[in-house]
Structure formats: C-alpha cells, structure tokens
Amino acid sequence: MTSAENQHSIRAYYEALYRAWGPQHWWPARTRFEVIVGAYLTQNTSWKNVEIAVRRMRTAHLLSIDAIRTILLKKLEAVIRPAGYYRQKAERLKTFVAFVDHRYEGSLHRLFAQPTPQLREELLSLNGVGPETADSILLYAGQHPVFVADAYTRRIVERHGIASAETKYDELRELFERALGVVKPAKLRTESQEQETGFRPNPHSPSRMSQARRSPVVQIYNDMHGLIVAVGKHYCLKATPRCEGCPLQAFLF
DNA sequence: TTCCGGCCGG
C-alpha cells in the first residue's frame, strides 16, 4: 500500500469516526497545567486511575505550578498514588516545574510561545518525557499542531495494515500529520483546499465557542486522537478486538 | 488473577 493511499485511508477513518461520534472534547478539564499533569499521570496507566489522582490533586489544591513547586515530594506521592508509578511520576512532575522555573521563569505562556520543534526537543530532554507525553503536552496544553500517535493509534493502523511493528513513533506521527493536514505557514488554506480535504467545521458544535481561537489543524488532531481513544477503549481492544459495531470495520480488507 | 499501558536505565 502506498503512502498516498495510507494518507487517504486515515482521512477516511477520521471522517467515518467523526460522522459516527462527533467531536470528542477529549482532555476537557483544562487548565494547561492540569493537562500537563494528566499527560504525566497517564503514562502506562488507565484514565480511570488518572481521574482519581487528578481529583485528589484538585482537592489538595495541587493543580498549579506554585503548588507542585512547594509541596513535599512524599506528600505529592501519596496524593497521586492511585495513578500508579507514583514515586517516579511525583519526581517527574517536580522535574517539569523546575524546568519551567529555570528556563521560562515559571511561565507556561513563555514555554508554549517557543517554536514547536525546539519546544518538542526541550520536552523530550526531560526525564520522564517521551514522544507521547511531549506531544500530548504540545497539542492539548499548548495548542501546537502535533498529532499524538499513542498506543491505540498504533494498534488500530497495524491491524488495518497501514503500519507495521517496525514503524517508528515519529513515522506514525508524521503519517497522521500528513494525512490530516499540516499547517502551511506560507499561506492560509483556501476554501477550495478545504473542499479538497473535506474539512467542515460545525458552526453549531458546542465546542466551537470555547475553542474559538484553535486552529483547524489543532482541532482535527484533537478530535482524531479522542476518536481513536474511543475506538481503542471500546472496540480495538488489546487482547481480542471487537470489530462488530466499530465505525472502522468497513475499512478492514 | 489478569488486564491495561510510557519511559528509563542497565
């Protein structure tokens, strides 16, 4: 299967999933810092456990840079314990805050004002930040146009023959970014280009007002990842897939 | 008891 055909398939997956389930409002409880916390806590961990830990952090008033900076490490460990791997995650959250303090004067605004490639490399240099965590922070906390190619993404496209086990993370991410549309800095997308790609923002979507300044590409990456998470959780299960009723079933060959 | 799922260090 050619690269162009794979990109076309991924665009078709997005349209089928969006038609079936609509926008996902994925990662909804957002301050930016809460998104970052979630990106760390969800490493190799189910979202239910993360939600419990985040609720405990909110109750303890720990969902801010200032709070993580000053909280005792052992206390933070105890609060986030339901998320699992709580010792390394507590230390990594401390590491992130120290990084923002020293490099960006404690300002997430300054952090996310950096160009995407440089910021991505800086995040990847942090202990506890790999590709998926970095990209989740970039996309969901910073509104940078980066696709989060997580384990669900890989599982789905491998089972559909679009990628293999040898496909590297960045290859997978770039495949989705090419398929779903990258930002073109030289000139704005035209109406005819939007028609070619089939993108139709829904003016009555409840998400549109709260996401008013989000670029179309970021919107698509956000929705697509949320849709893929839904597929992975409910249909493309790890052990045995349940293809019956899956919006992507028709795309299996 | 099994299932689930990122990153690091040796």
Place this chain on the structure above:
DNA sequence: CCGGCGGGAA
C-alpha cells in the same frame, strides 16, 4: 532490547 515501575477494575 529487557526488566522495573503500581495502581484500579473486570
């Protein structure tokens, strides 16, 4: 490239 890291829910 493997073992370790930890919990909640089925």
